Amino acid sequence: MPKRGVLDPQGKAICSSLHAMGYDEVDDVRMGKFLELRFVDGAAGEERVARVKSMCERLLANGVIEDFRFELVDDGSPGDGPRGPAR
Amino acid sequence: MKWGVVTFPGSNDDRDTAHVLRSVLGHETVALWHKSADLQGVDCVVLPGGFSYGDYLRCGAIARFSPIMGAVARHAAGGGLVLGICNGFQVLCEAGLLPGALVRNRDLRFVCRDVTLRVESISNPFTNLAFAGDVWRIPVKHGEGCYVADPATLDEMEREARILVRYCRPDGSRARDESADRSDYNPNGSARDVAGVMNAGRNVFGLMPHPEHAADPAILGAEGGRRRADGMRIFQSIAHWVDQRREQASAGSMR
Numbered sequence: 001m002p003k004r005g006v007l008d009p010q011g012k013a014i015c016s017s018l019h020a021m022g023y024d025e026v027d028d029v030r031m032g033k034f035l036e037l038r039f040v041d042g043a044a045g046e047e048r049v050a051r052v053k054s055m056c057e058r059l060l061a062n063g064v065i066e067d068f069r070f071e072l073v074d075d076g077s078p079g080d081g082p083r084g085p086a087r
Numbered sequence: 088m089k090w091g092v093v094t095f096p097g098s099n100d101d102r103d104t105a106h107v108l109r110s111v112l113g114h115e116t117v118a119l120w121h122k123s124a125d126l127q128g129v130d131c132v133v134l135p136g137g138f139s140y141g142d143y144l145r146c147g148a149i150a151r152f153s154p155i156m157g158a159v160a161r162h163a164a165g166g167g168l169v170l171g172i173c174n175g176f177q178v179l180c181e182a183g184l185l186p187g188a189l190v191r192n193r194d195l196r197f198v199c200r201d202v203t204l205r206v207e208s209i210s211n212p213f214t215n216l217a218f219a220g221d222v223w224r225i226p227v228k229h230g231e232g233c234y235v236a237d238p239a240t241l242d243e244m245e246r247e248a249r250i251l252v253r254y255c256r257p258d259g260s261r262a263r264d265e266s267a268d269r270s271d272y273n274p275n276g277s278a279r280d281v282a283g284v285m286n287a288g289r290n291v292f293g294l295m296p297h298p299e300h301a302a303d304p305a306i307l308g309a310e311g312g313r314r315r316a317d318g319m320r321i322f323q324s325i326a327h328w329v330d331q332r333r334e335q336a337s338a339g340s341m342r
Contacts, residue, residue: 006235007276009195062145062181064188065235
């Protein structure tokens with residue numbers, strides 16, 4: 001998500017469109033990105049958390065302009081393994 | 088003086104830039120491929136404009152992991168000169184070689200037109216042949232050129248004269264009217280009208296406008312009158328600075 005205080009012209013444009021449609025209860029819109037990562041196994045320990053955090057800090061988000069948060073979820077699907085078929 | 092121009096997949100001003108350096112300025116210029124980590128002994132590396140890696144994720148975010156960028160970072164750490172133009176500026180910010188970041192233009196439009204820039208500072212390798220207050224006319228062409236940095240960083244850069252060019256009105260006065268929220272003279276909404284900034288080490292410079300598109304006299308005759316090759320001042324300043332350093336070094340070694 002764009003940090004508070006960072007100009008978010010896309011969010012503003014979306015907010016104006018919602019107002020034009022009559023959704024006046026909307027006060028502000030911020031637009032960010034949603035990324036879905038699939039892992040080779042279902043491990044969800046501290047190491048996985050640390051590595052995902054490092055991925056966010058080093059590549060997936062830019063700390064100058066964006067905040068990030070992530071959650072690890074088990075979607076119940078069997079792991080395909082590193083060379084399994086692409087979904 | 089030897090120049091290197093990097094080509095990432097999606098770079099598209101690499102050849103224009105090399106043409107200006109080689110054919111207009113008359114300097115030795117080599118093409119540097121992103122997969123190579125060899126800068127071939129160049130004095131100045133130029134990261135050109137374009138859309139490296141399709142601007143995927145964020146502009147410049149993927150390019151910064153190219154093998155050449157490790158070499159560029161080492162070159163910069165050793166005091167070597169680096170110039171980033173447009174996408175090159177975005178890559179330098181993503182790589183942490185310059186502070187701040189470039190985000191979507193305030194008006195959500197791709198802007199492609201001439202802008203006027205005021206030279207704010209000249210005691211550096213990149214604008215030393217200009218006079219402070221000079222007004223340059225140089226084109227921009229970008230969708231993500233809105234410069235963002237936290238106020239403390241902007242204050243520090245102002246104190247250290249590291250904001251080298253700002254968007255301004257054609258007469259050199261401030262782009263932004265104090266009373267107005269926006270100004271046509273600032274094409275993208277950049278904080279404090281910043282068009283280009285230099286690092287704390289004073290050897291890395293990035294800017295959104297394209298000096299290479301305001302440099303070749305053969306293409307500056309349009310619009311009813313000859314235009315000045317304002318972009319050349321940056322390339323000439325860099326060459327001048329490198330020459331001076333070389334003279335100082337040889338004078339030092341003769342002593």
